[in-house]
Amino acid sequence: MSAQPVIATSGLTKDYGSGHGLFGLDLEVQQGEIFGFLGPNGAGKSTTMRLLLDLIRPTSGAARILGLDSVSDSLEIRRRVGFLPGDFALYPKLSGRVMLDYLAQLRGGVNPRVRDALIERFGADIDRPVRQLSTGNRQKLGLVQAFMHEPELLILDEPIAGLDPLVQQSFHALLAELSGQGRTVFLSSHTLSEVERVTRRLAILRQGRLVVVDSLENLRKVAVQRLEIEFAAPVDAEEFRGLPGVSEVRADGRTVTVGFEGSADAVVKAAAAHEVRAIRPREEDLEDIFLHYYRADGAG
Amino acid sequence: MSTPVARITLRLRLPAVVSAAVGLIAVMAALGALFPNVGHTIGRLSIPRSVSNLLGGGDYGTITGWFRSEIAAIYGPLVIGALAITGASASTAGEEEDRILGLVLAHPIPRPRLIAAKAAAIGAVVLIVAFATWIGLVVGVAFAGGGITLAHITALAIQLAFFGFATGALAIALGAGTGLRSLATGVTAAVAILGWLINSFAPLVSALDWLKYLSPFFYYAGHDPLTQGVDVAGVVVLGLVSAALTGLGMIGIQRRDLRA
Numbered sequence: 064m065s066a067q068p069v070i071a072t073s074g075l076t077k078d079y080g081s082g083h084g085l086f087g088l089d090l091e092v093q094q095g096e097i098f099g100f101l102g103p104n105g106a107g108k109s110t111t112m113r114l115l116l117d118l119i120r121p122t123s124g125a126a127r128i129l130g131l132d133s134v135s136d137s138l139e140i141r142r143r144v145g146f147l148p149g150d151f152a153l154y155p156k157l158s159g160r161v162m163l164d165y166l167a168q169l170r171g172g173v174n175p176r177v178r179d180a181l182i183e184r185f186g187a188d189i190d191r192p193v194r195q196l197s198t199g200n201r202q203k204l205g206l207v208q209a210f211m212h213e214p215e216l217l218i219l220d221e222p223i224a225g226l227d228p229l230v231q232q233s234f235h236a237l238l239a240e241l242s243g244q245g246r247t248v249f250l251s252s253h254t255l256s257e258v259e260r261v262t263r264r265l266a267i268l269r270q271g272r273l274v275v276v277d278s279l280e281n282l283r284k285v286a287v288q289r290l291e292i293e294f295a296a297p298v299d300a301e302e303f304r305g306l307p308g309v310s311e312v313r314a315d316g317r318t319v320t321v322g323f324e325g326s327a328d329a330v331v332k333a334a335a336a337h338e339v340r341a342i343r344p345r346e347e348d349l350e351d352i353f354l355h356y357y358r359a360d361g362a363g
Numbered sequence: 364m365s366t367p368v369a370r371i372t373l374r375l376r377l378p379a380v381v382s383a384a385v386g387l388i389a390v391m392a393a394l395g396a397l398f399p400n401v402g403h404t405i406g407r408l409s410i411p412r413s414v415s416n417l418l419g420g421g422d423y424g425t426i427t428g429w430f431r432s433e434i435a436a437i438y439g440p441l442v443i444g445a446l447a448i449t450g451a452s453a454s455t456a457g458e459e460e461d462r463i464l465g466l467v468l469a470h471p472i473p474r475p476r477l478i479a480a481k482a483a484a485i486g487a488v489v490l491i492v493a494f495a496t497w498i499g500l501v502v503g504v505a506f507a508g509g510g511i512t513l514a515h516i517t518a519l520a521i522q523l524a525f526f527g528f529a530t531g532a533l534a535i536a537l538g539a540g541t542g543l544r545s546l547a548t549g550v551t552a553a554v555a556i557l558g559w560l561i562n563s564f565a566p567l568v569s570a571l572d573w574l575k576y577l578s579p580f581f582y583y584a585g586h587d588p589l590t591q592g593v594d595v596a597g598v599v600v601l602g603l604v605s606a607a608l609t610g611l612g613m614i615g616i617q618r619r620d621l622r623a
Contacts, residue, residue: 113465118465118468118469118621119620138473141469141470141472144469148462148465148469150462151466152466153463156375157371165371166467168367169368169467169471169472170470
């Protein structure tokens with residue numbers, strides 16, 4: 064990793080009034096990272112990305128991209144960054160081929176072999192007018208244009224929207240390759256499971272404020288865990304409520320699912336009072352982590 | 364200026380421009396063909412001065428008056444103004460509202476250069492329509508039996524082009540400066556229509572005569588190019604106003620947030 068972060072924001076703020084916008088974002092993303100930027104709709108993810116690319120200007124604070132100031136050096140930044148906007152749109156009457164040629168010309172040309180390889184990899188339809196393409200096929204063009212100039216940093220806003228599972232796999236594989244080459248990816252999502260597959264470190268944003276930045280591994284440690292306990296006969300779920308660390312209990316016939324933080328000791332001992340057929344731990348996914356932080360922040 | 368931006372902007376406007384150009388040529392050819400049969404009859408009609416001013420103040424009984432009233436006063440500026448205004452609004456604020464400008468400006472292109480390219484494309488649109496007007500007039504005058512020199516026809520086309528530049532530049536300035544398509548289209552159209560009315564009626568009321576200097580129509584149609592040739596001063600004013608408005612658009616978009 065380089066000493067200098069690829070993305071570094073300090074107190075980055077865009078205040079739209081009435082509590083909308085982004086407030087005091089301090090964030091660092093290192094070279095070669097695939098960094099997940101999460102939050103519900105309206106949390107400020109797209110605002111952050113637009114600030115990084117100088118499409119909008121900060122109310123206060125600053126951002127440095129590839130060591131350059133996001134406002135005064137924006138032209139050089141945009142030369143070295145690939146961007147997929149969340150609401151990706153093209154001229155509807157023109158074909159994907161014409162659009163990709165146009166966007167390549169704006170960069171002074173791209174390597175046609177790289178572009179063609181991306182088109183093939185994603186199975187992008189470049190011959191039909193954009194208005195005839197499905198959301199997923201338009202999104203493929205969006206990915207091609209973001210990657211085709213081999214940028215050092217990719218800023219991708221909801222990149223998987225509309226893509227079928229096979230293309231998602233291809234996209235994830237490409238991200239891993241790029242990361243291996245030392246390129247950096249900063250991608251947002253509100254569909255949390257999408258990010259979980261590719262990211263090692265992530266940030267969660269809520270109502271314009273950073274809730275947490277950590278590795279996925281660390282986030283899992285503090286997340287709610289769940290045990291699915293199958294009994295020989297139905298048991299009263301209330302027995303588990305009020306146990307130390309237990310935050311949720313669901314009963315379905317002979318099966319009780321208990322969510323808890325910290326040690327499983329109290330839960331296991333309470334279950335042992337009955338005949339237990341099976342205990343299955345449920346792997347936590349990012350959704351749980353996200354909801355945990357969302358709730359914790361809201362409670363705080 | 365960015366050549367790819369200018370080229371694609373022009374490409375997107377071409378279908379409308381070609382339709383309008385073909386329509387203009389056809390209409391002027393038809394008007395020329397009509398003149399020998401109806402010109403002298405209409406020329407004998409007594410038309411109030413206010414109405415005559417609205418129609419360019421031409422004498423319908425002469426070939427120059429006929430084309431001045433039909434083409435120079437109404438049809439020409441209407442078509443070239445409409446294409447310039449809608450094209451300029453759509454390619455600036457329209458593309459911003461359609462979320463295309465945000466993608467384009469994530470590429471290494473300075474905002475002022477983008478606006479300069481848009482302005483150049485709209486300028487090309489205007490030149491195509493002005494050239495179509497020139498062709499139409501040549502054909503129409505020939506059908507009418509002659510009577511207007513090529514130099515005077517060229518003078519009208521030049522003045523029409525500069526009128527188009529000015530209206531397009533106003534829409535560019537408003538579209539780039541605000542990002543609001545309806546505002547850019549509406550305000551520019553209102554300025555053009557008010558300008559037409561002011562230029563027609565202000566001279567009738569001596570106290571309001573000065574208002575005509577605010578009208579783009581005064582500089583476009585203050586004197587008749589079909590009989591007097593190019594109004595150099597008018598063309599220079601329209602050219603300077605166009606350049607200033609385009610500059611304002613380039614500054615305006617540089618200083619603000621993109622809307623979408």
